[in-house]
Amino acid sequence: MEVRVQNIRKEFGRFPALDDVSLDIRSGELIALLGPSGSGKTTLLRLIAGLESPTDGTIFFGADDASKKSVQQRNIGFVFQHYALFRHMTVLDNVSFGLKVRPSSRRPPAAEIRRRATDLLELVQLSGLEKRYPAQLSGGQRQRVALARAMAVEPNVLLLDEPFGALDAQVRKELRKWLREIHDRTGHTTVFVTHDQEEALELADRVVVMSKGAIEQVGTPDDIYDHPVSPFVYGFIGQSNCINVTLSSGEIWFEDRPIGLRAANEPDGAATLYFRPHDIELIDGCGGCLAGLVTASRRVAGTRHLEIDLGRAHPPVEIELPPERASSTDHTRVAFRPTKWKLFRKEGDIAAAQPVEEPASQLARTGT
């Protein structure tokens, strides 16, 4: 089912947890709410569920205004961060709970409830554990029981709060792949909250990046990574470097020299240049580049990370190179230039509204 969040505001006391947030969730989509702690992502999830009520704004499930409905009436499936399994009930009873508590007019017969619960346990690969209690299960198994329990009520939308947060790295990776499979098979509209960007980018159809109670960007994982729309997203998703630069008649200057990048049609003034460590090219002989001394060098799996000191007043930047190219540059001077980058103007500057992004083809290719 399609879910539309419109101009939602939520205050706890006087502290606004969400400020004028709008979001369209498409039917059948797997969408991630990603952000640091305190960004309001869990609050948004709980508002959709009806576990919190908004200070202002509306939430639509399809054409229905769900914000006037109680959590029971919304018919959602919610998976809690610590699963919240009923510890005194067996796995089978946990999964059947949502069907058993229905008023008799809507309750399926006992045999049917049992069959559905058994089917779901099979779907989440827990057949044979029906009689176990939650305390007798591993973390990953509890997680799957919680998911089966939420799906048993055939929810309009499936909501997961940090679904893999309490699991160790290995189990987390397996369950991630598994959740994607389950989603593709059942087609539930699914929203999950995470602070793990790898999880969000790998799993979701679309990612909602949140910060300080507002949505920074909504897009496919590719969009979010390749075309961040704000300094926050640039900094939060993946690795990035930022350096303070000056614009002068369409050219970008770092300190007292141009770095060989052009930003045509941009007014002069100060700006911040963002680029990713792997979006760079090394340059021999510098007629317009960034240059500095290599201060540290680390090998991370298939790449080598170099930390480069650009000068006293600047924090070091990091670049990534194939190991064979990097070996010759250890503890020496290195010259490079970003191939993909983005400019952001200081806040309050009018130009800030339109960040500049130059494809590599438009670069002034001096020195190569």
Place this chain on the structure above:
Amino acid sequence: MALDTSTAPSAAPSKLVKAATSETRFARRTLIIVALGFVALFLVLPLATVFIEAFRKGPAEFATALRDPETFSAIRLTLIVAAISVPLNLVFGVAAAWAIAKFEFKGKAFLTTLIDLPFSVSPVISGLVFVLLFGGHSALGPFLQKHGIQILFAVPGLVLATVFVTFPFVARELIPLMQEQGTSDEEAALSLGATGWQTFWHVTLPNIKWGLLYGVLLCNARAMGEFGAVSVVSGHIRGQTNTMPLQVEILYNEYNFVAAFAVAAVLALLALVTLVLKTALELRYSDEIAASRRH
């Protein structure tokens, strides 16, 4: 010599090396003796004395003492008062613990403090409060008299005083338990479509049942044994408003030691049964109790 040192560690260790965290045998024994001695002196000895005194003149005398109509009436009254006040405190305790553990509201800290009031106030004052509220010279007194409602020196007064004194037991037992468990189980039940009552019966109550049972047992033990507050509101009418602890005092003051200790023995027995019951339940359901704490 050089060769010797290399073999030394493997030759001797079992007797010389001891675990770093264990105390010396002397320290261990001393601690055990101190603890056992204290328990024997202050708990077992007085309790044993009660039973020895009760049976000093043989079981026949013991039985006669209990068959006395006044004593019998005291036992009955105690059971009635406990049977009314314990269920009341069960309901109040669960309600108060629920409110404090699961909701956020103004005055929550104040309410938490207030629940402890009966523990911190002298029982005599707890009784006196009701005399001042419902006595003949109080504001309510004339009204009650006019309508023939008897609160003081009757069962209602005894129940009120007992409820007041035993109020904290259930709530105190449940508040930390419910706070630790949080609200996510309840939220899960609600999100699955359960109503408030269904959530309470199928989720909350099973989660707190052991704490609740423990609180009820303690509450019951105190309800039957309360002396101070009950003494103030009772009026000591023989055969009518005397509970067991009051009856013990009266008999003792009359130098009727066998009867006094006989009643005391029954009272002590009730307490022991309560404890045995609790231990038996804990043994029987230890797995489940452990599971409910662990998960």
